[in-house]
Amino acid sequence: MCKFGNMNKFLNFLLVLTIISCDKSESSVDLSSPGLSTQTLNHDGMDRQFLIYNPNSNNIQSERPLLINFHGFGGQAKDFFEWSNMRSLADSEDFILVYPQGSDLGGSSHWNAALNGGDNKSDTDDLGFIEAIINKLSSEKLIDVKRVYAIGYSNGGMMSYALACYKSNLIAAFGSVSGYMLQSECTPSHSIPLIKLHGTNDYYDGGGVYNSVESTLNYWINFNNINSNFVLETYNDNGTEIEFYNYQNQINQIAVHHYKVINGEHVWFDFNFNGNNSNKIIWDFFSKYDIDGLRN
Numbered sequence: 001m002c003k004f005g006n007m008n009k010f011l012n013f014l015l016v017l018t019i020i021s022c023d024k025s026e027s028s029v030d031l032s033s034p035g036l037s038t039q040t041l042n043h044d045g046m047d048r049q050f051l052i053y054n055p056n057s058n059n060i061q062s063e064r065p066l067l068i069n070f071h072g073f074g075g076q077a078k079d080f081f082e083w084s085n086m087r088s089l090a091d092s093e094d095f096i097l098v099y100p101q102g103s104d105l106g107g108s109s110h111w112n113a114a115l116n117g118g119d120n121k122s123d124t125d126d127l128g129f130i131e132a133i134i135n136k137l138s139s140e141k142l143i144d145v146k147r148v149y150a151i152g153y154s155n156g157g158m159m160s161y162a163l164a165c166y167k168s169n170l171i172a173a174f175g176s177v178s179g180y181m182l183q184s185e186c187t188p189s190h191s192i193p194l195i196k197l198h199g200t201n202d203y204y205d206g207g208g209v210y211n212s213v214e215s216t217l218n219y220w221i222n223f224n225n226i227n228s229n230f231v232l233e234t235y236n237d238n239g240t241e242i243e244f245y246n247y248q249n250q251i252n253q254i255a256v257h258h259y260k261v262i263n264g265e266h267v268w269f270d271f272n273f274n275g276n277n278s279n280k281i282i283w284d285f286f287s288k289y290d291i292d293g294l295r296n
Contacts, residue, residue: 051077065147089283198258
């Protein structure tokens with residue numbers, strides 16, 4: 001069991017995220033669009049919802065990969081589906097998208113990205129909720145359970161870290177966009193690749209509130225038995241400077257990738273790096289892996 005950080009940071013993020021994780025404008029998502037629907041399941045005595053986009057939903061081919069994407073604090077799944085803009089990528093790469101909806105905490109939607117008890121003011125079983133979604137889609141023969149990936153924005157990124165720490169048996173790789181790792185006790189069951197996008201103007205050093213980006217990267221580099229040496233590439237996307245740090249285990253090819261956006265703010269990033277946009281970069285990273293490691 002690895003000690004890391006301080007769990008009561010879950011309290012601190014509520015005030016900060018109320019300010020920086022404001023929802024976008026109201027969604028214009030058309031739920032009558034082919035392959036797109038909102039589903040409800042009852043978990044832990046609560047009716048919970050998630051948005052699912054199943055490209056080629058009339059095609060009864062074999063199970064496909066699943067990417068779960070978590071909205072930020074105060075967000076809505078439908079809005080985040082629209083402005084994170086991964087639909088066309090799911091079409092071209094043929095994977096299923098799920099956008100779960102967080103539950104209410106003090107009037108705002110949230111993800112309980114910490115273990116219950118202690119100073120944690122939330123007792124929502126979000127880890128169990130996500131496991132229930134995966135189990136439901138698996139029972140319907142929709143997904144390849146060896147190729148489930150998780151990513152999130154802000155508080156959603158925190159939820160992605162929580163899955164990697166406490167439910168790593170469910171996911172093959174994970175990522176965070178402008179999110180922070182809260183965990184004090186992290187117990188992954190297997191080596192697990194990470195991709196992290198973060199701006200230097202967004203509590204990059206932790207700001208006394210969060211674990212710093214550097215300490216988070218170091219945790220996963222060490223956990224995955226990766227040498228601290230890295231390959232650095234830089235790119236300028238119309239004035240936006242991006243540094244790409246590639247850490248990789250040379251034996252099993254498990255990697256930790258970090259895109260450091262110079263002067264980047266607290267956003268879901270939409271940049272280009274060497275001809276690929278940020279969403280494509282995320283998917284290309286995930287798609288290399290299944291639950292057993294690097295795919296053949």
